[in-house]
Amino acid sequence: MTQINPYNFVPLKSGPDRFEYPGRLKFHEDRYNGMLKCTLKALGPLISIDQRNPRLYQLIGNNGKPLKFTSGAKRGDLCKVDCFKFLRNSRGQIFLQGTSLKGMVRSVYEAITNSCLKLASTIGYNDVGGHKNTECNDLHNLCSACRLFGTIDGDKLHCQGRVVFIDAFLVEGNLTPEPPISNRSPSGKPFHFLKVLSSPQSRHHSTYGKNGQRNGPIAGRKFYYHHGKVPKFFVNEREACRSIAIEEFAPLGTMFEFEVYVENLDKEEFENFILALELHEGLGHKIGLGKAIGLGSCCITVDRDQSTITKGSGRYQDWNFMKDTTWYSLKKDKEELPYALIEVLRLNKEDDDGVIGYPTNFMNYPNQPIDARGVFSEDTKADEQVPQPNTANTGERLRCPIAVATEPPKEPAPKVGQDQEAAWLKEIYDNELVFVDTQDKEIVRPRQACQGKKKLQEVGKWFVLWGTTASRRVLY
Ligand SMILES: [Zn+2]
Structure with missing residues (x-):
């Protein structure tokens, strides 16, 4: 079977264009303000862990005895891993953090607007140019995403975002401790073990460099593929020494509700924002832990009737008197999204002919670039390059289909x-x-x-x- 890398890159365009921060004043004519009521639906297992108090879980071997480390500095010590629960607030309510939601939507907005690589590690790539995360360092000169979602640069720059994501609370369905596959750990406990990944990292040029090049441009913005409803991941308890454990997650169909407040967005910002927030049918977001092994697929729906968006000029109108939902028509068509972005966001990636995942042997990560479909291949030097038909063995005439x-x-x-x-x-x-x-x-x-x-x-x-x-x- 063809191996498909768990993630791929949306290529960068030249730029980005930078403009003045518009401020937060709500009274401008033709600026959009208000609240978007949203539902987030899990399209497969989804986990946002509570990092504060993991409990230690002793790994059990096949023989039923506690496992010990067999190598490294901890050799001989009992093998215990951190075991996490889903995030809850002080009242015990299950939720996804607003900052996680914001980061998720920002990454799509960045790709739509060709913004800077604010959070990406770009060390080792000479040609990041204007996309470098340190270039947005002046309130008068910010890329689209930094202007809208905000940015901080030490003591020099404090730019508050004009979109505020409120935490999303579980409103439908329940967490489950059951693994999404029938397999259970040898001790019979329904744990998931998620391996800590040390490779590949951004310095691995064959994957992160454009066309696999060393010292060249970076391949682009990284996004993880969707795996489908039932990701097939399982790490044996015996092999889980370098891993963490999860003991609950939100299963397929679980719903969370949240609000997004928007302030002083111009028309284009608003258009691109709802395009990034509520993706078109067939595309999905990813949130939380385990994106590479297929967790975290979700979609967001904006409830038009429960949302309130007004233009600055109509701020004092009676919202209940005449509910205006014409703002929704500003959502751009799917065709406005970059092709490469559609390719990494589409939910039917599992239908591709191949297996999405890291190659089984992490030590032998293919030293080959990945092509537009995420397949390891040498034939990706340029999108324009057409593989030459091989006629050596068949003796067919040259004009054989590629x-x-x-x-x-x-x-x-x-x-x-x-x-x-x-x-x-x-x-x-x-x-x-x-x-x-x-x-x-x-x-x-x-x-x-x-x-x-x-x-x-x-x-x-x-x-x-x-x-x-x-x-x-x-x-x-
Ligand atoms: Zn920026």
Whole structure:
């Protein structure tokens, strides 16, 4: 099976553009203020741990006896790991921290607006340029995300964010101690062990460098793939010495509720903010622990009726008299999201032909770059580069397809606009794409007229065709 890396990168554009911090005054005309009422739904197991008081859990071996460390400085000592519960407040209420929600939405907003890499480690990459996290150090010159979500730079800069995320409380469903897989630890206790990862780190250029390059640009913004409803992770208790344990999590379907307060957002900020907050259907966010092993997938829905957004000019109008929800129409279309971002946020990644996860042997992490689909491959030097067909063994004529699909996609044909046509990609040639329409008729289109990255040109997938030459991949 093809190995798909647990994460991938959204490439950086040039920039970012920087502007003046607009302040927090609510009275400006044409500025958006108010409250968005949101629901967060777990789309698989989700864990935000209470780091304050882990209890120690003694690992038990297959023979039922306590495990001891067999190597390292602790050799001979009893093998105990930290065991965490879900986060609760002083009243025992289960919740997700507003700061976690804010960070999650910020990372998507950053990718949409080509903002700086505020929280990413960029050490070892010469070419981070304007995206360097130290470049937003002046109130008069901030990237989009720093202007909206806020930023701090020592004593020099205190820029308060204009979006405030309130903690999200559990409102539907319950935490469960049951593992999402039937397997249990040898001692019979339903623990999950999450391995502490030491590799790869951002200095591993083959993964984090653009096209695997050393001393070159960074690959981009990191996002973890979604694994599906039932991530298949299990660390044996015997092998859990370098791990932490989890004894409860929020299962699929659990709902949390929270509010976001927005202050003095201009139209474009508001548009991009709701685009990042409430992702379009088929895309999801990730929160909490264990993102790499498939935990934390979730989606946010904005409740229009319970939200109140007004423009500065209408601040004193009677909100109950005439409820205005026209602000919702400002949410941009899915097509406004960068292609690479859609690719890392899509919830059906598990349908790709491959296994999402770290390679089994961490010591032998592939020394190869990952391509646009997250697959380890040498053929990613440039998106434009077309692999040369290998004719040495087959003796076929040169014009053999680069890729072929024998069956149509399992997904039903997408709905298309009036002057468009749905067709699936059957064959890829150097300069041509061969599609099959819903009437089983073959249609040939020039490859260079296919919109989007070349890596998205995958056989056996649905495309939209229009005009006499154009085509575009349909992303679910
Ligand atoms: Zn910034």
